[in-house]
Amino acid sequence: MTRYTSGTDGDREAMLAAIGVSSVEELLAQIPEEMRLGRPLDLPAGLSETEAFDHLAELASRNSDADAEACFLGAGMYDHYVPAIVDAITQRSEFLTPYTPYQPEVSQGGLQAMFEFQTAISELCALPVANASLYEGPSSVASAAYLALGARRGRRRLVVSRALHPHSREALATYSRGFGAEITEVGLAGGVTDSSELTDALADDVAAVFVQNPNFLGAVEDLEALAAATHEAGALAIAAVDPVTLGVLRPPGDCGIDVAVGEGQPLGGRLDYGGPSFGFFCSTAEHLRRMPGRIAGETVDADGRRGFVLALQTREQHIRREKATHNICTAQALNALGGVVYLAWLGRRGIVELGELLVRRTAYARERLTAIDGVELLHDAPVAREFALRLEAPVPEVLDRVAEEGIAAGYWLGREYAEYQDGLLVAITERTGREEIERLADALGRAVDATRTNGHLPTHGVGESPSVSEVGG
């Protein structure tokens, strides 16, 4: 007996007698002898609750978390404040411990929450239909490709902006080897998707174009122009969007985007070292029946009372099997619930105020940091909550130095972009105020200064900036 089971020796004896066998071994003999492990698993012995807690707490203590540092890391997940009611509601047994609402009569709470979530996402994106969640951001991008290939039969090419999150581009490439789609990447000009390169890439074999807003470098894209060019070629315009910016940025539905997806973590989700969060997926009405995943719908019961059920289940794997619109079963219902609680908390005015606060602080921080000697803009496109810099110093070394002062200064773009080895992506939230921005500016200034004078001249700029060789000389 473990602490999570209840059977005493007496229970076991009585149960075996009722079954009509003399031992559990007799039951396990359903497994052929040669398939029995025949030894204990090579794992440590069980721990008491207090020992298990201590072990996990010790592991946790060896991580530098966003409580221990001022966190300017973003790149898809952000250190937004999680209001207390999100945990209070998502930790309720009634939401935490049931499964998918296969029995709607006893799942009205979860189904209604999905319906409300779909409404909130639909409002944010200004697109009429949304599903009840997918796993997370990048795999939602890949799922949109599966929809597009079905909606544009015969077209096998996907055109992707280089400023789409690198993880999204990679997930798209991974999935595409299964779907059998070809990918063409479109480069950047001035920090945003190069529209003439996009026009050149558009041909009659293109099923969809993928862009991100704000894009991975923080720049606000002109979604309307990109969508118009895409539609010229008869392809679907698909945008990955940051939901927390949609109080201020023009929503994808108003720009002619056909399918909007995204990472839900900024909406009251924990950082959790990358998951679980949720992905959202919404579209124009014409794609409702191709949508992946669960969708809650309103209906009535036998007495005419209002109720909610899983709608359009004939799209799904448990009914349609190999003809399903997607293979997803378990998604991220609890995280999506947290998302709708957060959006209710923020409300109609709060989503705008938060967006404005992010834009203004970001503008301030961008100006403040580029005033540092050896720090310049990577692009000067408009930004909302994140911006990209170039450092005249080795970025990983700078990040290490700044970390010693309790600041995670940002994301090194050289991790993902060969052309931005000197690039640093800095994210702003309502948790990084003026004081943190000043601390970052001071620490970054010192670190750049120290590493520049160490002789670690960056490769960028050599040849195009005579001042660099003068410094070297």
Added chain:
Amino acid sequence: MTPAPPQPPTPSPPTAADTPTPQQREPVTTIFERSVPGRRAATLPPAGVPEPPLDELIPANLLRERPPALPEVSEPEIVRHYNRISRRNFDLDTGPYPLGSCTMKHNPRLNEKVAALPGHARLHPAQDPKRAQGALELMWRLERALAEICGLPHVSLQPSAGSHGELAGLLLTRAYHDDHGGERTRVLTPDTAHGTNPATVTMAGYEVVKVATNEHGGVDVDDLRSKADESVACLMLTNPNTLGVFDRNIAEITDIVRGVGGTLYYDGANLNAIMGHSRPGDMGFDIVHVNLHKSFSQPHGGGGPGAGPIAVSDRIEPYLPSPRIVRTDSGNGDRPRFDLDHDGPKSIGRLRGFQGNFGVFVRAYAYIRSLGADGLADASETAVLNANYLLARLRSGRAGRYLPLAFGRLCMHEFVLSGAPAKRDLGVRTLDIAKRLLDYGFHPPTIYFPLLVDEALMVEPTETETREGLDALAAAFDAILAEAEDDAEILLAAPYTTPVRRLDEARASRRPVVRQPQP
């Protein structure tokens, strides 16, 4: 022999909808319908920086014209709203939830507590690995534990759920065959397979070929042999399968597919039957996905989050998703170092962002360490004992006549009953029995799956259900069948006591209303 604790007699629930319950009378309003202009819950800090008009920072044509119509509600209203609707859910913490193939076992609260520690919950996913050593070590340790449990040496934690693990498995299969010069087009799945299996096959660009089931509920080996040829990329199998039957021919089955050069994929949905007793790797499988929200106690959350790590054999290892976790021993007595390796030249690449559902890994790891080797084996043993006990109790009552076991005599951790006799003799369908169970305070089993059993009920009690809980469930089945013998109408119009009664699902698909109408 210890007698079971005395049970209070179960009061029979109402048999008609004469008087609506208080919950049924409560009007259903959404959070949007509670909105009152001017109310709010959030207050934000001051910007603390200059506040120019927004269109001086971002061109006006890129800005939103009207705010999204999110609700305007105060914090007390939000809390009241979600608490109230939460009570319209049935949940595992309240009562038995024998949903077959879903392994609704108890969710230890320790796991929630450790997952919420700031070092886990507040760790940014792009944190430098140097400053996330505890998280990487936890993941590495979980990988090693799952490798041992599955009997396969290499693990990737990245897939987000079982279906994601399946997709990973077939993309690995494709990469393996591409690398070995084979053009293969078909994937074999038994007709008892979970729906995710055939759906995944299509997504991965393969064609589904169904394999028949024999009279014992296992794979029809002759049918398999006739379909296994050089065009077969993979066989996807669950063992014990969705009928709760452990396939005694498993070694022969995996040999046949391996013999024609295919890979072997094990759907780990039913791993809870065999932990510490039998291992997919030893059965001959190459790729296994593990549902951490099933066997490893991650709460199901109303439909996620979960996680679907995969364990693979040596021949599949080069293709595993990127990044991988690597451990380097210092050699001087210091702690080993952990890092993320993005340089797998043959890797299928990423399936998602960042490192996977880390919060789920924390809970699963806490569970594995809490139980240890013996505890995991005990959990599976008890799951099998509980399922067989419930089966025996049902068989000794009216279910023995109206809801017989579809295959065999014993079962592993779950079993499938056929409601065909109940339909024929009593005029009630499996759906009606399930709906009446709701009035008795139980979540029904999985119904109408697997497809090859007429009027199927798939029952999985799990190891965390008590003997008296199983007795009560068996008694409820018996009472319901007695009602049906007396007056089938009682079942046909059930449930009566739930927050809403039977819902019109056809209407929700015919004229879908999938969001609140715009104000």
